[in-house]
Amino acid sequence: MLAGILLPLCLAPFLALEHEPWLVGGLLAVWVVLMRFSPRAATPVTFAIAIAAIAATAGGASLAAPTLTFTMPTLTWQAAIGIAVPLTIVTMASQNVPGVAILAAHGYTVPWRSAMVTTGVGTLIGAPAGGHAINLAAITAALPASEQAHPDPERRWIATSAAGASYLVLALAAGSLTALMGDAPEGLIEAVAGLALLATFATAITGAMADASGRIPAALTLLIGASGIVVAGIGSAFWALVAGLVARALWGRTRSTEPSAKEDVRPS
Known part of the structure; x- marks a missing residue:
C-alpha cells in the first residue's frame, strides 16, 4: 500500500526532467551522490539547493510577516452532515488506517483508541485555526518511521519531534513560502518531494515483494x-x-x- 501511495510521488523527479532538465537533473545528481556518501544529508541539502534556485529565479517573491485573523466558527447541521461527516470518513480511511498500517510495517504498535482520542481532541482545538484534520497522516508517518530517520527504531522519535518543531518555524514564514513556491519552476517542488521519498519507496516495495x-x-x-x-x-x-x-x-x-x-x- 505504501509503495503504491509513493509511486506517483517518486515518479515526479523524472517527469520534471522534461520541463527543467538542467535544474532537476542537477538536483538529481546531487541527491544521488549524497545518498551514496552521506544519506542523511541528501534530502536537506537537495531541498536547500532547490529553495536557493527558486529564490534566485523568482524575482517577485518578498518576505512578509504573518498576520492572524480570527474567524468565529459556526456550527450548522448542514455543515455537519455535508462537510464534517464526509471529512471524518475520508480522514479515517485515507489517513488514519493507512498511517497505522505504515507504522505497523515498520514495527511500531499504535494504541488505536488513545491515538484516536489524541488526534480527535487535537482537531477540536485546532479547528478554529483551520486545523480541521489532525490525523495519523500516511506520508508524514512514513518518513520518520523509516530507516532514513535513524538506524535505531527507538530513536526515530527525534525525527518526528524535529519535524514538528520545523512546522512551527515554517509557519512563521508561511505567506512568504507560499509565494515562493508559487514562483517555482514547473515540477521542481514535486521533484524534491519525490527524491525525499525514494528510499522509503524502495524499502516498501522490497518488503512487499520479499x-x-x-x-x-x-x-x-x-x-x-x-x-x-x-x-x-x-x-x-x-x-x-x-x-x-x-x-x-x-x-x-x-x-x-x-x-x-x-x-x-x-x-x-
Whole structure:
C-alpha cells in the first residue's frame, strides 16, 4: 500500500526532467551522490539547493510577516452532515488506517483508541485555526518511521519531534513560502518531494515483494494504491488496503487447501 501511495510521488523527479532538465537533473545528481556518501544529508541539502534556485529565479517573491485573523466558527447541521461527516470518513480511511498500517510495517504498535482520542481532541482545538484534520497522516508517518530517520527504531522519535518543531518555524514564514513556491519552476517542488521519498519507496516495495507466495496480492495493492482512484469519496490508499487484504486471505486459503507433496505420494 505504501509503495503504491509513493509511486506517483517518486515518479515526479523524472517527469520534471522534461520541463527543467538542467535544474532537476542537477538536483538529481546531487541527491544521488549524497545518498551514496552521506544519506542523511541528501534530502536537506537537495531541498536547500532547490529553495536557493527558486529564490534566485523568482524575482517577485518578498518576505512578509504573518498576520492572524480570527474567524468565529459556526456550527450548522448542514455543515455537519455535508462537510464534517464526509471529512471524518475520508480522514479515517485515507489517513488514519493507512498511517497505522505504515507504522505497523515498520514495527511500531499504535494504541488505536488513545491515538484516536489524541488526534480527535487535537482537531477540536485546532479547528478554529483551520486545523480541521489532525490525523495519523500516511506520508508524514512514513518518513520518520523509516530507516532514513535513524538506524535505531527507538530513536526515530527525534525525527518526528524535529519535524514538528520545523512546522512551527515554517509557519512563521508561511505567506512568504507560499509565494515562493508559487514562483517555482514547473515540477521542481514535486521533484524534491519525490527524491525525499525514494528510499522509503524502495524499502516498501522490497518488503512487499520479499515473499514470493504473496507477490500477486502485493502487486494488486501497489497498483490500486498508485492508480489514484476515488470511490465513494474515499481515496485509493484505502481501497488498495482492502483489496490487498482480501487477496492475501484468498491466496492463503488457496495454499491451505492445496494437497501437500507428501499427500500426493501414494504407494503403488
